[in-house]
Amino acid sequence: MYTIRPLLGIVILFSMSAIGVADVSHNQDFPVSGLSIQSILEPADSNVYHHINVANCMFKTDGVAKPEIPYNTINFVIPANEEVTGITINGTIGQEMGDTFFVYPAQPPQKIDEPPPAFVPPDSEAYSSYLPYPGKLAEVVQAAYLSGYRIVTVRLYPVQYTPAAKSITFYSKIIFTVHTKAGANNAVPVYRRNPIVQVRIEKLVRSLVENPEGVEHRARSTAGNVITPLTITGLPSIEGSGVDYVIITNEVLEPVLQALASWKMKKGIITQVRTVEWISNNYTGCDLQEKIRNFIKDAYSYWGTGYILLAGDTRIVPERKAYNPDYYYHNIAPLMPTDLYFSSLEKN
Numbered sequence: 258m259y260t261i262r263p264l265l266g267i268v269i270l271f272s273m274s275a276i277g278v279a280d281v282s283h284n285q286d287f288p289v290s291g292l293s294i295q296s297i298l299e300p301a302d303s304n305v306y307h308h309i310n311v312a313n314c315m316f317k318t319d320g321v322a323k324p325e326i327p328y329n330t331i332n333f334v335i336p337a338n339e340e341v342t343g344i345t346i347n348g349t350i351g352q353e354m355g356d357t358f359f360v361y362p363a364q365p366p367q368k369i370d371e372p373p374p375a376f377v378p379p380d381s382e383a384y385s386s387y388l389p390y391p392g393k394l395a396e397v398v399q400a401a402y403l404s405g406y407r408i409v410t411v412r413l414y415p416v417q418y419t420p421a422a423k424s425i426t427f428y429s430k431i432i433f434t435v436h437t438k439a440g441a442n443n444a445v446p447v448y449r450r451n452p453i454v455q456v457r458i459e460k461l462v463r464s465l466v467e468n469p470e471g472v473e474h475r476a477r478s479t480a481g482n483v484i485t486p487l488t489i490t491g492l493p494s495i496e497g498s499g500v501d502y503v504i505i506t507n508e509v510l511e512p513v514l515q516a517l518a519s520w521k522m523k524k525g526i527i528t529q530v531r532t533v534e535w536i537s538n539n540y541t542g543c544d545l546q547e548k549i550r551n552f553i554k555d556a557y558s559y560w561g562t563g564y565i566l567l568a569g570d571t572r573i574v575p576e577r578k579a580y581n582p583d584y585y586y587h588n589i590a591p592l593m594p595t596d597l598y599f600s601s602l603e604k605n
Contacts, residue, residue: 301376
């Protein structure tokens with residue numbers, strides 16, 4: 258059992274500096290009733306560890322051998338031409354949990370269909386520290402574009418653990434402001450889009466962010482979609498009709514996917530199939546992956562494409578591998594395959 262010892266009052270540190278028009282302020286609550294601390298015996302070293310869970314915190318810190326602390330991520334939309342400059346904690350409500358705790362150390366991830374890796378004991382340096390861990394209540398972890406909308410992802414840590422003192426402080430409220438300033442709009446441009454696709458994208462973005470009122474409606478020219486008869490250019494172009502849905506496959510599977518495209522067309526979704534062979538012959542790039550990505554960029558910009566189907570395994574649509582930070586901690590490949598290269602079109 259543990260008891261709750263409230264901190265002395267509520268710490269309110271409001272900044273008097275000017276707030277830009279796109280700054281986003283938010284109050285995030287973590288009810289004490291959602292906090293769960295369980296004592297579990299670890300057979301590998303016969304220690305009793307405490308596992309911490311917080312309602313709505315779906316993730317935990319993954320620094321192997323360091324305390325495993327739950328956190329939550331939330332998103333905000335800001336103007337496409339704004340960039341994040343920092344985050345300020347304006348106020349908190351916190352309380353110390355009146356007991357001692359030996360928080361379980363984060364472990365290496367387990368591969369599917371493989372036995373769990375060997376238990377990694379607590380890092381002696383991390384667990385002898387008198388500094389709170391993770392040592393921050395909130396941080397901006399990403400600012401990226403989603404179909405032209407600028408999405409900022411904030412990570413919140415309602416639990417702070419002081420390993421040497423074996424004490425836990427739980428924050429039931431975190432009040433913060435994400436600061437921004439004017440910058441460049443680096444989103445891949447969209448010159449037109451089917452209004453039905455646009456409405457679906459706006460609905461998706463609103464469902465992902467804490468400030469849905471910030472999602473502006475963007476009407477797109479649909480002249481290409483109402484041309485009769487339908488005229489679709491070979492290469493993506495502002496001329497002719499727009500294309501809502503693009504299927505990328507190879508020449509062997511193309512007849513099968515053409516049947517899917519025809520069914521989509523009957524539903525009013527303008528669909529086109531392009532093969533990797535065709536893309537390779539019509540686009541430049543250091544390899545097939547970059548050629549495919551350059552084609553997707555053009556389809557997104559000039560056809561107004563809202564959906565891309567990569568039809569086939571990596572022998573048909575080759576993947577781009579990404580750096581895997583976990584390989585330092587255990588025997589795992591330094592690179593891992595991902596299709597994010599084809600869905601996140603900004604940067605490299």
